[in-house]
Amino acid sequence: MKRTLLFALGGVLLGGIIHIAVVFLVPYYANNDAWAQMRKFGPDGQFHVLPVPEPGAEPLVSLDPNFVQAVCRFSLADGPVHMQAALPNEFWSVAVFDRRGRNVYSLNDRSAERTRLDLAILTPLQMAQIRQNPPASLDTAVVVELPIDVGFGLLRVFVPDGSLLAAATDALTRANCAAAL
Amino acid sequence: MRLLIDLAVAIVIATVLGFSSAWFAVEHGPWFGALTAGPWTAWPEAGSTDADPYSLAMLARTGEVPLGAGEGLSFTAENDSDGQPLAGRCVYQIVGQTPPARLWTLTAYDAAGRLMVNAASRTGFNSRDILRREDGSFVITVSSRVEPGNWLPIAPVERFKLVFRLYDTPLTTGGRPTDLAMPAIRKGGCT
Numbered sequence: 435m436k437r438t439l440l441f442a443l444g445g446v447l448l449g450g451i452i453h454i455a456v457v458f459l460v461p462y463y464a465n466n467d468a469w470a471q472m473r474k475f476g477p478d479g480q481f482h483v484l485p486v487p488e489p490g491a492e493p494l495v496s497l498d499p500n501f502v503q504a505v506c507r508f509s510l511a512d513g514p515v516h517m518q519a520a521l522p523n524e525f526w527s528v529a530v531f532d533r534r535g536r537n538v539y540s541l542n543d544r545s546a547e548r549t550r551l552d553l554a555i556l557t558p559l560q561m562a563q564i565r566q567n568p569p570a571s572l573d574t575a576v577v578v579e580l581p582i583d584v585g586f587g588l589l590r591v592f593v594p595d596g597s598l599l600a601a602a603t604d605a606l607t608r609a610n611c612a613a614a615l
Numbered sequence: 616m617r618l619l620i621d622l623a624v625a626i627v628i629a630t631v632l633g634f635s636s637a638w639f640a641v642e643h644g645p646w647f648g649a650l651t652a653g654p655w656t657a658w659p660e661a662g663s664t665d666a667d668p669y670s671l672a673m674l675a676r677t678g679e680v681p682l683g684a685g686e687g688l689s690f691t692a693e694n695d696s697d698g699q700p701l702a703g704r705c706v707y708q709i710v711g712q713t714p715p716a717r718l719w720t721l722t723a724y725d726a727a728g729r730l731m732v733n734a735a736s737r738t739g740f741n742s743r744d745i746l747r748r749e750d751g752s753f754v755i756t757v758s759s760r761v762e763p764g765n766w767l768p769i770a771p772v773e774r775f776k777l778v779f780r781l782y783d784t785p786l787t788t789g790g791r792p793t794d795l796a797m798p799a800i801r802k803g804g805c806t
Binding site for chain 1: 617620621622624625626627628629630631632633634636637638640641662663664666668669671672674675676677678679680681682683684685686687689717718720722724728729730731732733738739741743744778780782783
């Protein structure tokens with residue numbers, strides 16, 4: 435009896451280890467995370483405007499229906515990513531996420547101090563290389579150094595009422611996720 | 616033989632306990648870093664690079680794209696100000712102060728976090744389109760039936776939740792305020 439109890443206690447301890455292992459492994463085996471869901475909107479390396487969230491037709495979970503959004507999955511393997519967009523004079527924000535959906539950078543129109551999005555994302559190595567000979571296109575851009583290889587950007591534009599939806603959607607349609615450096 | 620039985624007991628306990636507790640923890644989180652104000656709760660770190668492993672597992676399971684610190688902060692309420700769960704057959708009034716923010720939006724979701732089909736085809740309010748009293752205060756009525764004034768329609772579901780998103784707010788950049796003024800959720804009548 436005593437020995438069975440000892441084995442049961444061992445089982446509880448092993449259960450704790452399984453608990454920790456499962457929690458840590460979930461992100462690597464999840465097949466429906468934000469990154470995977472974004473595949474359905476179109477090819478990587480360009481912005482895709484998401485339909486305005488409606489009951490029964492939400493492009494991604496928990497999006498704010500007061501906003502129009504555009505997403506771009508990108509890779510820094512072939513060089514820096516340069517996002518550009520001319521946006522309405524309304525609240526807008528951009529958030530950059532890593533492969534696991536962690537927010538690594540975010541910016542809103544007021545912190546950018548303009549109605550244009552001009553954001554360059556570089557790895558630390560690319561940053562070191564570009565410092566030698568910085569291109570003129572980066573003079574006005576917000577340049578951020580992020581230690582990621584792939585990720586996605588989500589651009590949100592506030593739509594105060596339905597009459598401004600078309601202008602916001604139009605601006606997002608022309609957003610560029612692969613502007614020249 | 617006894618050794619085999621004991622070993623089987625240990626393995627069964629380990630498997631059941633390990634997997635069920637992990638599932639529960641990921642399904643019912645996040646657990647750490649909550650910022651609460653009355654019935655409202657936000658998890659400022661849940662989607663950041665400082666996120667704990669449970670929050671990361673949740674993100675991976677739901678596919679949610681959280682607001683970044685430079686964008687805003689999202690508060691969720693599943694209970695009213697008296698601690699009772701929000702029920703679709705009741706009428707609620709949202710009154711009071713909002714924290715400093717350039718913009719806020721209020722959206723109703725069902726218990727699973729999906730937008731609800733409703734009679735008015737309206738899914739949310741924002742600080743811009745709301746009707747205010749002369750002193751700047753406001754009342755939003757949440758109900759499945761038509762209401763005058765700022766009516767946020769919901770479906771007559773068992774349970775629902777409210778999400779209050781603050782955009783460009785000092786809450787995400789400054790320290791945690793000691794008195795965070797969020798609106799109260801007062802229950803009116805139920806049918």
